[in-house]
Amino acid sequence: MTDLFTPNRRRILTLAAGAAAAPIFAPAVLRAQEPGRCVLSTWGGDYAKLLTQNIEEPLLKPKGIEVVQDAGTEPTRVAKSIAQRRLPRGSVDVICVQAPAAYDLEDAGMLEPLDEGKVPNLKYVQPTFATPYAIPHIYSPQVIAYSPERVKEPPKSFTELEAYGGKVGILDNSYIWVAMAAALKHQGDPGKIAEVKPVLEKLIKAGARAYTSTEAFAPAIKSGEIDVGLVWHARVLFWTKGGVEMRSSFPAEGCLTYVSSMCVLKNAPNKAAAFAYINAALDPRAQRGFADSMGYHPTITNAALEGDVAKRLALPEGAKLLPAPYPQLSAVRDDMNDWWRRLLDRR
Amino acid sequence: MTARRPEGLTASMLIGPATLVVMLSLVLPLALLARYSLNKYDRRTFMIEAFTPENYLRFVTDPFYTGVLWTTFSIAIVTTLLCLLLGFPIAYKLARSQSRWKSIGVLLIILPLFIGSTVRALGWMGVLGRGGIVDALYGALGGSGISLLYTSFAVGIGILSINLPYMILTLQSVIEGIDAKLEEAADSLGADPTRRFWHVVLPLALPGIGTGGILVFILAMNAYATPFLLGGARFQMMAPMLYREFAVNNNWPFAAAIAFILMLTTLSLTAVSGLLVQRRYKAQ
Numbered sequence: 001m002t003d004l005f006t007p008n009r010r011r012i013l014t015l016a017a018g019a020a021a022a023p024i025f026a027p028a029v030l031r032a033q034e035p036g037r038c039v040l041s042t043w044g045g046d047y048a049k050l051l052t053q054n055i056e057e058p059l060l061k062p063k064g065i066e067v068v069q070d071a072g073t074e075p076t077r078v079a080k081s082i083a084q085r086r087l088p089r090g091s092v093d094v095i096c097v098q099a100p101a102a103y104d105l106e107d108a109g110m111l112e113p114l115d116e117g118k119v120p121n122l123k124y125v126q127p128t129f130a131t132p133y134a135i136p137h138i139y140s141p142q143v144i145a146y147s148p149e150r151v152k153e154p155p156k157s158f159t160e161l162e163a164y165g166g167k168v169g170i171l172d173n174s175y176i177w178v179a180m181a182a183a184l185k186h187q188g189d190p191g192k193i194a195e196v197k198p199v200l201e202k203l204i205k206a207g208a209r210a211y212t213s214t215e216a217f218a219p220a221i222k223s224g225e226i227d228v229g230l231v232w233h234a235r236v237l238f239w240t241k242g243g244v245e246m247r248s249s250f251p252a253e254g255c256l257t258y259v260s261s262m263c264v265l266k267n268a269p270n271k272a273a274a275f276a277y278i279n280a281a282l283d284p285r286a287q288r289g290f291a292d293s294m295g296y297h298p299t300i301t302n303a304a305l306e307g308d309v310a311k312r313l314a315l316p317e318g319a320k321l322l323p324a325p326y327p328q329l330s331a332v333r334d335d336m337n338d339w340w341r342r343l344l345d346r347r
Numbered sequence: 348m349t350a351r352r353p354e355g356l357t358a359s360m361l362i363g364p365a366t367l368v369v370m371l372s373l374v375l376p377l378a379l380l381a382r383y384s385l386n387k388y389d390r391r392t393f394m395i396e397a398f399t400p401e402n403y404l405r406f407v408t409d410p411f412y413t414g415v416l417w418t419t420f421s422i423a424i425v426t427t428l429l430c431l432l433l434g435f436p437i438a439y440k441l442a443r444s445q446s447r448w449k450s451i452g453v454l455l456i457i458l459p460l461f462i463g464s465t466v467r468a469l470g471w472m473g474v475l476g477r478g479g480i481v482d483a484l485y486g487a488l489g490g491s492g493i494s495l496l497y498t499s500f501a502v503g504i505g506i507l508s509i510n511l512p513y514m515i516l517t518l519q520s521v522i523e524g525i526d527a528k529l530e531e532a533a534d535s536l537g538a539d540p541t542r543r544f545w546h547v548v549l550p551l552a553l554p555g556i557g558t559g560g561i562l563v564f565i566l567a568m569n570a571y572a573t574p575f576l577l578g579g580a581r582f583q584m585m586a587p588m589l590y591r592e593f594a595v596n597n598n599w600p601f602a603a604a605i606a607f608i609l610m611l612t613t614l615s616l617t618a619v620s621g622l623l624v625q626r627r628y629k630a631q
Binding site for chain 1 (some may be wrong): 581
């Protein structure tokens with residue numbers, strides 16, 4: 001009997017976890033086994049729609065690659081991939097995750113190494129965002145969003161933002177990015193996340209608002225509940241387009257940068273299609289499409305923006321962009337999440 | 348000679364398929380969940396096979412988690428009592444009504460159930476939030492800015508509005524089953540309305556109160572969308588916490604333990620209240 005078929009509790013549990021995810025994946029697994037099919041694990045909504053419009057339809061369909069999207073929230077999709085990690089053939093080819101999650105997947109040994117032989121467009125990736133295990137698909141700097149009606153002197157650093165106390169808005173699901181911005185200013189190193197707990201505590205005690213939904217931020221600025229807050233520049237552009245009076249201020253100490261990554265799983269059933277997919281994602285046409293419709297910046301050097309898009313997305317002279325310190329972030333995240341929950345409780 | 352099939356065999360053949368479905372769709376996942384709850388969480392591999400009670404111990408020994416359970420329980424009890432207080436008169440009126448408008452009344456009670464709890468929570472956000480209806484009224488009366496959103500009041504009123512129809516409908520059907528002649532008899536024997544209520548209507552409606560109470564209590568204990576949207580980040584209840592552990596932190600073992608603790612708490616409280624009602628009912 002080979003090792004593969006030796007039943008033990010661990011294997012049975014893994015199979016059970018796989019079986020739990022099976023009903024969701026079953027059709028995708030069957031389809032993925034056909035040549036020319038690529039199964040993409042992604043967020044749903046606008047992002048998924050734009051992937052179809054800018055990458056799948058114009059760039060992959062002519063090559064005979066048909067894409068099947070498995071849409072869901074990131075943690076759920078990551079959990080499914082982890083549950084399937086011991087299977088020699090998984091059900092997903094490319095997984096779209098935020099850069100910190102991509103680091104975690106790589107740390108767990110689940111990602112296929114990438115190079116220019118497999119993904120030729122890698123040579124155009126901006127060095128700030130390049131990693132050997134994931135492609136940066138799009139990015140957006142973290143900025144201080146403010147209401148131009150009520151904030152006459154926009155805050156130019158995290159310290160100046162803190163002065164707004166109870167008028168500061170924090171997105172609950174991105175609080176750790178606020179912690180990194182605080183660490184960058186107060187510790188000179190965004191990786192010293194645990195060290196800035198007192199800074200966040202002070203903010204919360206001063207009455208800073210924490211919103212469980214990202215969409216709640218814009219109405220809060222509009223109604224005057226908050227005046228400032230740290231969010232992605234792309235969000236400010238999106239809300240401004242939607243008619244909310246909001247501007248971005250770029251902190252002088254630098255902007256932590258949100259990066260949306262794409263990775264190929266080691267047990268991807270169709271690796272050739274997966275490499276073709278992420279190569280197409282780095283195509284200038286696809287990158288410009290995302291910049292135009294979502295307000296996220298291209299991650300490659302050969303996709304210069306033109307006209308109105310270039311004007312909207314232009315970063316101020318000398319704006320410093322920093323990728324998040326992924327290893328440090330990964331090391332403290334569980335502890336920080338627990339601490340943050342307790343900090344917020346009944347305050 | 349005709350062989351008669353044993354009665355037991357026929358019965359088991361009839362209930363067999365249904366039992367199988369229940370086993371596969373309910374008992375097996377629960378057993379799997381119970382097994383997960385004894386595992387250990389690991390950030391990289393996400394679940395390490397183990398046989399440890401540490402997830403349960405973590406919950407019961409940490410005042411933060413027991414506090415969340417207590418908050419959930421308090422909200423559930425308060426909303427259940429309010430449902431009963433507000434629901435009983437409406438249910439009684441509907442049950443005893445001979446009017447042709449009765450069906451319209453029942454329809455009005457049922458109508459909110461056509462709208463999902465998330466949508467209704469969003470509606471409450473518009474009422475209670477900054478710039479909402481309450482804020483505007485308060486402003487018109489001379490006050491300056493009021494937001495009731497993200498408070499226990501908001502969560503309470505949200506859950507109350509969702510659960511009230513269930514209570515009214517349950518009570519109404521029970522009250523309709525109480526013979527109106529009994530009340531007339533009480534009247535003719537000289538009982539005033541208060542006495543008639545306490546000694547005739549209430550004891551007979553007790554099973555309905557028990558069922559309705561249990562129904563809305565379970566719904567409130569497990570409420571997810573309402574506390575998530577109306578309570579915000581600073582107000583914690585069990586179901587949103589469970590979801591966060593499961594889907595955000597990816598800590599399946601701890602989430603499974605929370606699920607069992609919530610389920611066992613709800614079940615035991617339900618069983619106790621069921622027994623109390625039964626005893627009281629028998630005592631009548």
